[in-house]
Amino acid sequence: xxxxxxxxxxxxxxxxxxxxAAVLAALAIRAVVAARRWNAELKQLDTDAPxxxxxxxxxxxxxPK
Amino acid sequence: xxxxxxxxxxxFTRPLTPVLWAFAGVLLLVGTWLSFAAPEDxxxxxxxxxxxxxxxxxxxxxxxxxALGVSSFFALVFRHPLADAAARAAALPGAAxxxxxxxxxxxxGKPMWGAWWAWGDARLxxxxxxxxxxLGYMALRASIDDEAKAARAAAVLGLVxxxxxxxxxxxxxxxxxxxxxxxxxxxxxxxxxxxxxxxxLTMMAAWGVLFLAIWITSIxxxxxxxxxxxxxxxxxxxx
Numbered sequence: 061x062x063x064x065x066x067x068x069x070x071x072x073x074x075x076x077x078x079x080x081a082a083v084l085a086a087l088a089i090r091a092v093v094a095a096r097r098w099n100a101e102l103k104q105l106d107t108d109a110p111x112x113x114x115x116x117x118x119x120x121x122x123x124p125k
Numbered sequence: 126x127x128x129x130x131x132x133x134x135x136x137f138t139r140p141l142t143p144v145l146w147a148f149a150g151v152l153l154l155v156g157t158w159l160s161f162a163a164p165e166d167x168x169x170x171x172x173x174x175x176x177x178x179x180x181x182x183x184x185x186x187x188x189x190x191x192a193l194g195v196s197s198f199f200a201l202v203f204r205h206p207l208a209d210a211a212a213r214a215a216a217l218p219g220a221a222x223x224x225x226x227x228x229x230x231x232x233x234g235k236p237m238w239g240a241w242w243a244w245g246d247a248r249l250x251x252x253x254x255x256x257x258x259x260l261g262y263m264a265l266r267a268s269i270d271d272e273a274k275a276a277r278a279a280a281v282l283g284l285v286x287x288x289x290x291x292x293x294x295x296x297x298x299x300x301x302x303x304x305x306x307x308x309x310x311x312x313x314x315x316x317x318x319x320x321x322x323x324x325x326l327t328m329m330a331a332w333g334v335l336f337l338a339i340w341i342t343s344i345x346x347x348x349x350x351x352x353x354x355x356x357x358x359x360x361x362x363x364x
Contacts, residue, residue: 062161066171072236073174076229080178083221084153084335088146090217091342098349105356 131207131348138341145338152331159324166321172236177324179229180309181332183252186222187293189215189336190255190286193262197283200276206351207344209276212283213266214343218336220259226252238303247296248304255293258286 066073128134156177166173193215199208230249231241243249262279269275297306309315315322 062158063165063171064161066174069171069236072232073171076175076178076232079228080182080225083225084332087218087221087339088335091339091346095342095346095349098346098353101353102349102356105353105360109356109360 129205129207134207135345135348138345142338142341142345145334145341149331149335149338152327152334156324156327156331159327163320163324169237172233173321175229175233176321177328179226179233180325181329182222182229183226184329185332185336186219186226186252187255187290188333189219189222189340190258191290192340193219193259193283194287194290197280201280201284207348209280210344210347210351211340212280213276214340214347216259216263216266218339218343220256220263222332222336223252223256223259227256243303246303247300248293248302251289251293251296254289255286258282258289262286 128137160174160177163174165171193212196208196212196215199205200212227249230252234243235241262282265282266275266279269278296302297304308317309325317325
């Protein structure tokens with residue numbers, strides 16, 4: 061069975077797990093939100109001018125010079 | 126080298142990414158359940174449960190820096206933009222994992238050692254330096270406007286930081302430290318009963334797979350971001 065009574069150490073165990081959960085969740089959410097945002101931007105540019113999109117594909121991840 | 130081509134990378138990782146996210150979620154749930162189903166340690170009591178987040182944070186945080194360093198090497202020597210994207214995408218999760226290792230270690234240290242921190246401890250100091258390398262890497266990238274120059278400067282710093290990895294790993298063997306020596310990677314096998322080993326290994330796998338999910342998602346995002354910037358620049362030139 062699961063033991064959730066941390067007794068005298070509750071003030072140390074729960075913050076350790078709580079902070080870990082919060083930071084991991086923030087990392088995951090940030091990665092997914094950024095992915096959605098930039099994919100939406102690319103889709104928008106693609107819709108506006110598909111021929112330019114094809115040109116960009118020639119230098120796949122090179123940024124602006 | 127198969128995945129060095131960004132288009133191939135995007136194609137290959139597209140079906141892999143959701144699988145990694147789902148796998149990380151399942152491992153985290155199972156690992157958490159095992160962590161609280163394990164009995165109290167006869168010496169450390171319930172504080173032993175802090176180990177199930179502290180050890181994964183520290184060990185994966187160290188491995189992430191190895192990934193950042195190797196990616197920096199390929200970015201610097203072969204000037205490969207995907208390697209640079211990989212190094213950049215590893216920095217923030219690496220810094221977060223290492224910070225969690227420091228914070229959770231501190232929360233374990235207070236009740237067990239009687240101190241939140243020990244300045245003279247080689248393991249604690251070398252992990253703090255690892256965290257500072259992560260911060261320095263991100264600060265350097267953010268401080269230079271020219272992305273190509275920023276990438277080269279950060280790659281050099283990323284490579285220099287690799288020197289710290291064996292110091293972190295072997296600090297507990299080379300010096301007398303308050304931090305205990307290795308319990309898992311030992312010549313005579315793990316010095317831990319199976320009832321604690323199972324949650325610990327599950328949580329290490331969970332944190333590792335979660336990092337892979339975040340890392341690959343972020344590398345994909347970086348590829349898309351650079352494409353968007355390229356398209357915007359071309360659009361501006363044409364206008």
